[in-house]
Amino acid sequence: MIALTHGRIALGLHALREGDGRALLLLHGLGERTPADVPATVEGWPGPIYGLDFTGHGASSMPAGGGYYAELLMGDVDAALAHLGPATVYGRGLGAYVALLVAGARADIVHGTILGDGPGLAGGGPTPGSPFVVLPAPARVVPPDPFALVELAQDVRPPDYATAFVRQATQSSELPEPIAVAARGRPEWLTAVAGEPGVLVTTLPEALALYGQS
Amino acid sequence: MISYPGARRPDRTRTVDAHGLAIATYEWGAEAAPPLLLAHGGFDFAGTFDVFAPLLAAAGWRVVAWDHRGCGDSEHAAMYSWSADVRDALAVLDTVADTPIPFIGHSKGGGLMLQLAESCPHRVSKLVLIDGLPSPHIHPDIADHERTRLLAREISGWLDHRRRVAGNQRKPDTLDGLAARRRRMNPRLPMDWLRYLVTIGGREDPDGWRWKIDPAMRPGGFGPWRPSWSLDRLPGLGAPMLGIMGTEQEPMGWGATPTMIEPYLPAGARLVPFADTGHFIHIEQPERTADLTLEFLA
Numbered sequence: 001m002i003a004l005t006h007g008r009i010a011l012g013l014h015a016l017r018e019g020d021g022r023a024l025l026l027l028h029g030l031g032e033r034t035p036a037d038v039p040a041t042v043e044g045w046p047g048p049i050y051g052l053d054f055t056g057h058g059a060s061s062m063p064a065g066g067g068y069y070a071e072l073l074m075g076d077v078d079a080a081l082a083h084l085g086p087a088t089v090y091g092r093g094l095g096a097y098v099a100l101l102v103a104g105a106r107a108d109i110v111h112g113t114i115l116g117d118g119p120g121l122a123g124g125g126p127t128p129g130s131p132f133v134v135l136p137a138p139a140r141v142v143p144p145d146p147f148a149l150v151e152l153a154q155d156v157r158p159p160d161y162a163t164a165f166v167r168q169a170t171q172s173s174e175l176p177e178p179i180a181v182a183a184r185g186r187p188e189w190l191t192a193v194a195g196e197p198g199v200l201v202t203t204l205p206e207a208l209a210l211y212g213q214s
Numbered sequence: 215m216i217s218y219p220g221a222r223r224p225d226r227t228r229t230v231d232a233h234g235l236a237i238a239t240y241e242w243g244a245e246a247a248p249p250l251l252l253a254h255g256g257f258d259f260a261g262t263f264d265v266f267a268p269l270l271a272a273a274g275w276r277v278v279a280w281d282h283r284g285c286g287d288s289e290h291a292a293m294y295s296w297s298a299d300v301r302d303a304l305a306v307l308d309t310v311a312d313t314p315i316p317f318i319g320h321s322k323g324g325g326l327m328l329q330l331a332e333s334c335p336h337r338v339s340k341l342v343l344i345d346g347l348p349s350p351h352i353h354p355d356i357a358d359h360e361r362t363r364l365l366a367r368e369i370s371g372w373l374d375h376r377r378r379v380a381g382n383q384r385k386p387d388t389l390d391g392l393a394a395r396r397r398r399m400n401p402r403l404p405m406d407w408l409r410y411l412v413t414i415g416g417r418e419d420p421d422g423w424r425w426k427i428d429p430a431m432r433p434g435g436f437g438p439w440r441p442s443w444s445l446d447r448l449p450g451l452g453a454p455m456l457g458i459m460g461t462e463q464e465p466m467g468w469g470a471t472p473t474m475i476e477p478y479l480p481a482g483a484r485l486v487p488f489a490d491t492g493h494f495i496h497i498e499q500p501e502r503t504a505d506l507t508l509e510f511l512a
Contacts, residue, residue, distance in 0.1 A: 007379045007430050008292040055293070064234030065283065066301065067293030071437055075376040082377060105369045128443055131333045133304050134297055136233055147233075151297060161438040168366050 001059055006079040012059025013080050014051045021047030022111060023087040024208075025080060027095030030120025030152050031144045033058030041204055042090065046212045050087075052080045054098070056145030066136065066147030070094070070123070070155050074101040086111050088211045090204075093118025094152055096183060097162075100193060103179055104165030107172035112211030114180045115190065116204060122187035124154035159192030170198030180207035216389075218410035220500065221264040225271075230280065232305035238287035239280040239306055243271030250316040250511070251307055252279040253323030255346075257399075257433060259286030259426070261414030262320075266496040269504035275511075280306045282323075284428035286415055294431060296439070300329050307337060314339040314453075316511055319346045320496060325444060331453055341455045342507050345493050347448075348441040349470040368436045375432055382429040386422030389413070402464065402492040448478040455483040456510040458503060460491040484510070 002013040014034045016026070024045045028034055034051030042049060053060040054073050077098060081087060086109045091099030096115035103113035134154075136146045169178045181194045182204040194201050200210070224240035231237075240260045252267060254260050260279035267277040281288035282299055291298075303326055307315075317338050319327035324346010331338040387395065393408035400408065416423045457479075459472055472487050479485060486506060488495055496503045 005380050007376060008290070061292070063292030065232055065291055065293075065298060067283075067291060067295040067298035069295050069437070071372075072293055072295075075373060078373045078376065104366070105373055131329050131447070133301050133330070133333045135301070151295075156438045158438050158440075164365055168369075172366075 002083065004079045004083055006055070006076050009055050009063060009076070010061040011055070011076055011079055012053040013083060014053070014059070015048065016051055017049040019046075019048040023048045023050050023084050024212075025077070025084060025087045025089045026051040027077065027089060027091035027099050028054065028057065029093030029095055029118030031057070031149055032092070032119060033143070042208060044205065044212075045208055050080070050084060052076060053143075054095075054148070056148035057143050060143070062143050062145040066134065066145070066151055068145075068148045068151040068155075070098055070101060070152065070157075073098045073152075074105060077102045078106060081106055081109050085109065088112040088114070090114040090116060090208075091118075092116045094120030094123070096121060097123060097157060097189070100162060100165050100179065103173075104168035107169045107178065110169075110173070110178070112175060112178060112180065112207070113169070114182050114204065114207045114211070115193070117183040117185050120152055121183065121185050121190070123152070123157040123189070125156065126158050126188045128156050129154070157187070157189040159188050162189035163192050163196050166193055166196040166199060170196070175211075177210075180210065182207050216410050216413050218265070218407055220268070221410060222268040223264060223414075224260075224267070224279075230306050230309050232283070232302040235283055235291055235302065236289040237280050237283065237302055237306060239278065239309070241279075242267040242277040243275050245276060247271075247274055247276040248315070249276040249278055249310045250318060251303070251310065251327070252277050253303060253317070253319035253327050254279065254282065254285070255321030255323050257285070257427060257431070258321070258323075259415045261286065262411065262494075262497065264410075264414065265500045266504060269500060270507065273504070273508045278306065278310050284431050286426055290428040290430070294428075296326075296329075299326050300333065303327070303330050304334065312337075316340045316342065318342040318344065318507065320344040321346050321493065328444065328448070328451070331451060332447055335452050338453045340511055341451065341453050342510060343455065343457045344495050344503065345458065345460050347457050347459065347470050347475050348444040349474060365436055372432065372435065379430045384424040384427070384429050386419060386424050389416075389418075389423050392416055392423045392425065400464070400494060402462065403494060403497055407497065445475075445478050448475075449480050451480040451483070454510075455480060456507070457483065457485040458495055458506065459485065459487050460493055460495050460498070461487050461489050462492045464493040
């Protein structure tokens with residue numbers, strides 16, 4: 001495992017397969033962690049494969065007192081990209097939403113982003129529900145952090161906020177279609193993303209083949 | 215120690231464990247007096263109430279304030295978020311009372327208290343928001359394409375900041391230098407007050423004075439939240455509410471005006487504009503703010 005830092009957070013980046021060429025970076029879903037081995041679904045990727053454990057998940061640290069939000073996890077991914085250099089990013093569920101954010105924010109180093117189904121895809125919907133104070137489940141000493149599970153299941157994802165990241169990606173990426181939607185689920189943010197110019201609606205194998213070509 | 219007319223440090227200081235984070239908590243007034251909760255604004259600290267809080271305490275209240283996570287003497291956290299600040303506030307409240315008590319908040323503290331009141335209506339008796347009402351618009355005069363460019367710059371700037379932030383320290387300065395820097399954000403406040411604040415919210419290191427606030431915290435920011443969402447909920451507030459607003463716009467103000475807010479006020483709420491007053495109403499006009507608050511709480 002490669003130990004990275006993001007502010008006061010210690011992050012675990014896992015090299016699942018060494019190799020030459022551009023890396024594929026896997027982002028897990030809410031409550032998950034990087035798998036121990038290369039998932040069969042991405043076996044066909046031609047280069048090295050890495051997986052990042054988000055804050056509060058897997059081998060990454062579990063800070064006291066919560067305070068999770070998707071943009072913070074975008075910072076986690078940025079720390080991984082600072083280590084890896086240009087990479088293709090494939091995110092599941094929560095990881096798909098975070099992958100979209102980083103595709104827009106770091107369009108110069110993200111070479112293709114694949115959005116897949118997984119836990120935490122919907123988040124808290126397009127607008128906030130009735131406010132409540134998020135209190136922790138009974139204390140646990142091992143990840144995933146109960147605060148992460150609750151806070152990241154309700155972070156608000158307005159469609160026009162999501163498409164702002166698509167526009168940033170399409171304006172700055174060298175690829176004509178820098179984002180591929182390989183998820184079947186369609187929360188409102190993803191419906192809006194799938195309808196944007198520069199977004200390819202496809203399957204995971206096809207998206208991997210496309211971004212793995214160059 | 216620098217003094218300031220009317221300023222008094224808290225009578226009691228303690229630490230609240232907010233789910234593993236140490237939150238510095240302060241009280242003015244008799245321990246047996248009826249309590250109220252007092253929340254400071256963004257990038258501020260409870261010491262900014264050193265004039266206002268004693269006025270409330272002198273009228274018979276137990277005033278409980280705290281430094282938000284990362285601010286003042288509270289622990290620096292790995293993560294900062296709005297909902298985490300609301301939860302920390304609840305952790306403080308849980309150490310004070312389980313019956314409804316008044317909440318008072320300035321600026322961001324007003325927003326936090328409003329959300330705590332909406333989330334836990336059974337814990338609040340009355341709500342006082344001191345220049346802490348949300349504005350319905352974010353930069354309404356900016357075109358969409360320009361907003362996208364601004365967002366892009368904002369996000370890459372934030373990510374660059376996050377890459378640098380580990381081990382960052384705030385820039386040291388003289389006490390007067392720190393006060394002068396603060397004045398750029400608080401142009402209407404007297405230098406003597408700002409110098410006093412440095413001695414509370416800052417610390418003296420061998421190489422100079424520094425603000426205690428976590429250097430990982432950064433003004434501005436971006437995210438999906440729309441201030442109008444908070445405002446849309448305002449008419450549903452059940453607790454009696456007093457809003458006090460300054461009429462002079464300032465760098466740290468929220469840009470809300472009485473005309474914008476009035477259509478959203480809950481039944482019976484009162485909105486009082488203070489003419490020729492900036493964002494830090496309770497510092498510019500402590501007696502008048504305290505008198506109005508006390509009359510409302512009576």
